[in-house]
Amino acid sequence: MMMMKFSNYMVAITLxxxxxxxxxxxxxxKIPSGLSLIITLLLLFAITQSSIAQQxxxxxxxxxxxxxxxxxxxxxxxQELDYSDLLDDLYYFLENPLSLNTATFDxxxxxxxxxxxxxxxxxxxRNMYGDFMSIFELQAVDGMDEESVRILLPFVTAEKGKVAxxxxxxxxxxxGKHDLFIRYSRILEEQEGYREISDSAKEAxxxxxxLGSADKIYARYAFNYRxxxxxxxxxxxxPGEEFFKGTQPNGFDFYSAFLYASDxxxxxxxxxxxxxxxxxxxxxxxxxxxxxxxxxxxxxQKNAREIRPNTSVNENLFLRGVATxxxxxxxxxxxxxxxxxxxGNLGDVDTLTQEVLxxxxxxxxxxxxxxxEIEDKNTISEKLYGSHLEYRRDHFxxxxxxxxxxxxxxxxxxxxxxxxFNFSGSDNLNWGIDxxxxxxxxxxxxxxxxxxxxxxxxxxxxQASLNPRLxxxxxxxxxxxxxxxxxxxxxxxxxxxxxxxxxxxxxxxRLHKNWSFNGYVDxxxxxxxxxxxxxxxxxxxxxxxxxxxxxxxxxxYFRYRYEQKKxxxxxxxxxxxxxxxxKESFRFHISYVVTPSIxxxxxxxxxxxxxxxxxxxxxxxxxxxxxIRPPEKPYDITFRYAIFDTDGYDERIYAYENDVLYAFSIPxxxxxxxxxxxxxxxxxxxxxxxxxxxxxxxxxDQQVIGTGLNEIDxxxxxxxxxxxxxxx
Numbered sequence: 237m238m239m240m241k242f243s244n245y246m247v248a249i250t251l252x253x254x255x256x257x258x259x260x261x262x263x264x265x266k267i268p269s270g271l272s273l274i275i276t277l278l279l280l281f282a283i284t285q286s287s288i289a290q291q292x293x294x295x296x297x298x299x300x301x302x303x304x305x306x307x308x309x310x311x312x313x314x315q316e317l318d319y320s321d322l323l324d325d326l327y328y329f330l331e332n333p334l335s336l337n338t339a340t341f342d343x344x345x346x347x348x349x350x351x352x353x354x355x356x357x358x359x360x361x362r363n364m365y366g367d368f369m370s371i372f373e374l375q376a377v378d379g380m381d382e383e384s385v386r387i388l389l390p391f392v393t394a395e396k397g398k399v400a401x402x403x404x405x406x407x408x409x410x411x412g413k414h415d416l417f418i419r420y421s422r423i424l425e426e427q428e429g430y431r432e433i434s435d436s437a438k439e440a441x442x443x444x445x446x447l448g449s450a451d452k453i454y455a456r457y458a459f460n461y462r463x464x465x466x467x468x469x470x471x472x473x474x475p476g477e478e479f480f481k482g483t484q485p486n487g488f489d490f491y492s493a494f495l496y497a498s499d500x501x502x503x504x505x506x507x508x509x510x511x512x513x514x515x516x517x518x519x520x521x522x523x524x525x526x527x528x529x530x531x532x533x534x535x536x537q538k539n540a541r542e543i544r545p546n547t548s549v550n551e552n553l554f555l556r557g558v559a560t561x562x563x564x565x566x567x568x569x570x571x572x573x574x575x576x577x578x579x580g581n582l583g584d585v586d587t588l589t590q591e592v593l594x595x596x597x598x599x600x601x602x603x604x605x606x607x608x609e610i611e612d613k614n615t616i617s618e619k620l621y622g623s624h625l626e627y628r629r630d631h632f633x634x635x636x637x638x639x640x641x642x643x644x645x646x647x648x649x650x651x652x653x654x655x656x657f658n659f660s661g662s663d664n665l666n667w668g669i670d671x672x673x674x675x676x677x678x679x680x681x682x683x684x685x686x687x688x689x690x691x692x693x694x695x696x697x698x699q700a701s702l703n704p705r706l707x708x709x710x711x712x713x714x715x716x717x718x719x720x721x722x723x724x725x726x727x728x729x730x731x732x733x734x735x736x737x738x739x740x741x742x743x744x745x746r747l748h749k750n751w752s753f754n755g756y757v758d759x760x761x762x763x764x765x766x767x768x769x770x771x772x773x774x775x776x777x778x779x780x781x782x783x784x785x786x787x788x789x790x791x792x793y794f795r796y797r798y799e800q801k802k803x804x805x806x807x808x809x810x811x812x813x814x815x816x817x818x819k820e821s822f823r824f825h826i827s828y829v830v831t832p833s834i835x836x837x838x839x840x841x842x843x844x845x846x847x848x849x850x851x852x853x854x855x856x857x858x859x860x861x862x863x864i865r866p867p868e869k870p871y872d873i874t875f876r877y878a879i880f881d882t883d884g885y886d887e888r889i890y891a892y893e894n895d896v897l898y899a900f901s902i903p904x905x906x907x908x909x910x911x912x913x914x915x916x917x918x919x920x921x922x923x924x925x926x927x928x929x930x931x932x933x934x935x936x937d938q939q940v941i942g943t944g945l946n947e948i949d950x951x952x953x954x955x956x957x958x959x960x961x962x963x964x
Contacts, residue, residue, distance in 0.1 A: 318548040319900045321512065321524050322348065325544075326391060327897070328463055333393035336374070337367040342504070346463070348527075349387050351537045352672055353679035353699055354379045356631065368394040378677070379701040381744055382752065382785075384532075403464065403499065412461035414964045417898060419454040421957035422475070429476060429605070429945030442607045446476035446945060447483060454549070455488075456898070466496040472549040476605030476945075483610050490602065492554070494545040504568065506560040510546035513559060513572055514538075515624050516670025516683040517695050519715075519733060520637045522725035523555055524548075529727060529740065529777075532754060536709045536727065536742060537672075537681050537699060542570060542624075551602030552578045555620060570624040572639075577614035583648055594648040598722070606945070617644045620723075631674040638667040641722060654765045657691075657734065659720040664688050666721050677701050683726070691718030693733055695726060707744040709756075713737065717764045729760045729775070737761045755780035770812045773802035792826035805848055815848030821889070837861035845886045855887030856880065857905050861894075870919040877912045880905040896927035896959040909935035909951075923964050929957040 325346040334343060336358065344355045357379045362368065371394050374385045429446035438445060452475045459467040471488035478484040494509035512524040517538045524546070526538060542561055546554040555574035562569050579602070580595030592615055604613045622639020646662040649655040668685035682696040697711040713726065715733045724733040727740075738760035745753040761774040781795040798820050805813040821843040828836045843855035859878035874894045882888060888906035894915050895901045905911065913931035920926055932954040935941060941948040 318550050319525060320898045321546065321548040321550070322527070324547045325463070328460065329391040332462070333391055333395075335396055336371065336392050336394055337362065337396055339392075345539055345541055347388060347391055348539050348541070349384065349535065351379075351535065351539060351679070351699065352633070352681075353537070353674060353701075354384065356674060367396075370394050378704075379707070381707065381746065408461045408465050412459055412465070414962075415456075415458045415460075416962040417454070417456040417959060419452075419896065419899065419957065419959040421452045421955060422450050423948075424954040424956060425941075425948045425950060425952060427942070427945065428947040428949075444945075446605045447607070447610070448473075448476050448478035448605065450475050451479070453479065453488070454899075456547075458547075464498050466545060467494070468496075468545055468547055469493045470547060470549060472551075474603055474605065476603070483604070489604050490549060490551050492546055492549070496545045502562055502564055504561040504563040505543055506558075507543055507545055508558050510554050510556050511559055511572075512544050512546055512554055513570070513624075514540040514542060514544070515570075515637050516540060516635060516668060517681065517697075517726050519683045519693055519695055519724055519726040520666055520668025520670070520685040520721070521622075521624075521639060521723050523723050524553060524725075525550070526725055529756065529758060530742075532742070532744065536711050536740065537679070537697060538727070542568075543572065549602070550600075552598070552600045566627055566629045568624075568626045568628070570626075572623070573621040575617075575619045578616045578618050579612050579614065580616040580647070581612055582615060583645075592645045594645050596648060596650050598647065615645070616647075618642070632672070634669070634671040636667075636669050638665070640665050654767055654770075657717050657720075657764065659722060664720060664722065666723075685719070685721070685724070687718070687720040689718055689720055691716045691720055691734075693719040693721075693724075693726075705746040709740075709742040711740040711742075713740075729758070729777070730762070730766070735762055735764045735766065737763070750785050752783045753780065754783070768804050769802055769814065770804055771802075771814050773814060775799070775801035789829035790826070792824070795821075795823040795825070797821045797823075803847065807848075817848075818844075818846045820844045833864060833866045835863045835865070837863070839891065841889050841891075843882070843887055843889055847886070853883035853887045855882035855889050855906070857889045857891060859891065863894075872915075872917040874915040875912070877910070878905065879910050881908045882906045893931070896929055896957060897925075897961065899957070899959070901931070903933075907935055908937040909933060923962060925961040925963070927957075927959040927961075929955075931955045931957075 325348070329347065334347065341355055341359065344350055344358065350358075354377075357377050358374070361377045368374075371389055371392055372385075373394070374380050374388065374392075375382070427450065430450050431445070433445055451473070453473040455471045457467075457469045459465075470490075470492045472490045473479050473484075473488050477489045480487050492510045494507055494511060496505070496507045496511075497503075498505040500506070514522050514524065514526075518526055518540070522538075522540070525548075527535070530536065543559045548554070555572065556576035557572070557574040559570065559572035579599035581597045581599060582592060583594040583596045585592055595615055598616065599612055604610050619642045620639060622637065624635060624637040626633065626635035641664045643662050647660050649658050649660050665688040666685065668683055670681075670683040672679070672681040674680075677700050679699045680697070681699075682694065684692070684694040686692045693713075693715040695711070695713050697709070699707070699709045701707045711727065713728060713736065715726075715728060715730075715736045717735045719734050721733060726733050728736050729738060730736050738758060740756060740758045742756035743754065747753060756777075756779055758777040759774070760776070761772070762769065763772050765771055766773070776799070778798045779795065781793050783791075783793045785791050799818075801817050802814040803817050805815040807813060821841060823839065823841040825839045826837070828838075830836055838861070839857070839859050841855075841857045844852045845855070846852045857878060857880045859876055862873075862875045864873040876893065878891070880889065882905065885904075885906050888904040890902055890904050893901040893903065893913060896915070896917075901913075903911075911931070911933040913929060916926075916928045918926045918928075932952065935951045938951050939949075941951065941953050
């Protein structure tokens, strides 16, 4: 009876959400003419119901842990980022599962959720007991908890795997696979930056409008031969940027390309074009994104993948040039060189030669929509070169990294006191030593790094799988005040690895076959002042999550999170004063398989925020997801209806939304209103997939949405997105 009531409740909320679809194509929304093909294909979906075998795809249960990690990144970043680099290899292994019986250590490192400790334990188990008979045998491997196994299941197989073919041109082009993505999206309501203004107004206020259209266009081509030989080209136009005119005569604002090959004798891998480098724990050199603090006690150690191609459109977070890794017995040597232009805020300019004398900061947004943003584009010439040497033997690994960064023109900070120890100048030399050693059930790891000005930073961590029911992790960090690094991305509370000390402790308890608990405590100090914090400060964060799996069809968890920091007081007292901020969130989440074709997901989240002596501000979010994936049918449908009510921006709540392949939507729900989205994936043919997505937010307490040039005069914000994928 309770299950029936529960199902009725979810169906009721779903029906409420579908009611809002009546306004989907309101006459005031002008659908761009370029979508006529998409509409035609949608009609094709409506009149055909042929059975087409679907490509493998992550189901909701498999996505949950991945989603949770990405949500954690979004909560700590004010930027809109492309997370495809984090998951690119996973999409490949989803369609080409990695064999547990033939995979090497380096192969398994591409499964980014596995730590070195877990990979070594899988290989030891295989060497001791022979080949895996089933992927579920992973549950018997020391260090592999139920959640880790559940995440890996879609990406691995117990079969022998594909027979290695001779690496030659004939096999590459005979067995390689091509992918072509074309994506279009747009905010349908008119925003301030796109409104018509007179030429005289443009001349008087040259940054009061966007130069280009509101369309966002993305194109990506990829060729992949068994993950051993890859070619990729990515192009991106952001909303507001010009396209084949004005400042963008070559079309897209951003282009990225690479050629990658691996397993070429002693040459382990080589990449030409745009790429990433990842070493150690990210303290010395890590150019891409990475996961941070997590409730999973066994995932605090970073999984460095050395060199890999860049596939994202994060326009300043990559290297451009050449890199290669050579392996001789137990030694690996990586060399890399990069030369590219990056964005920077202009400082002084020579009035005679118009040469930029210095920049005040480095920009990472990648937006080039206004005259001011165009002026900042490619103002800095960045060169970076260096090497990494690693020795790995059995349970021991040690590596050393050294590289030089040169910026022209130099960076000169604005002189604010909190920026006193930030990097300034043209050149910086960074070096570091990282290591990992396993002793019985304990895995120790760490990294020590330095910068040219004498600043230092270090990390020391330990993971232990003490028995099948208990796993622990401890992680200490000390990022010196003087430490300067433009490409450091180690785990921390601040936005950069500088001016921070902290101690993290995590635990995983398997209380029962259906119950588990994981959580962490993190205490941190900031010895020097920071932005909006005019004094040394300290803080803490606590997270606990209780997981319950009553049946194979139902998963639920309850999460509590507490965070305390300091911030400048808004009082009128002339003496500097810091106020304590306190944020608490309570989350209940459940996913439920109704039938093999239908899955439902609910979340209720409540958040409280308090600053100084001010009263608590509150935030609330509840949503219902419905996912329809009929077996042997060519379509998937995902729908969400959400209701939110927050007192302001400080009480915002982030929640991941399903999106088209290689796109990510993690909006912040704030103020008061409702939101829904509808996502359709249709496999038109074995070589052609179509995604259509419509999302709309309606605010009940706002008559103006957004600020500045993104401002919408009204209480509704709607977005349409369409994507085609060609496979051949």
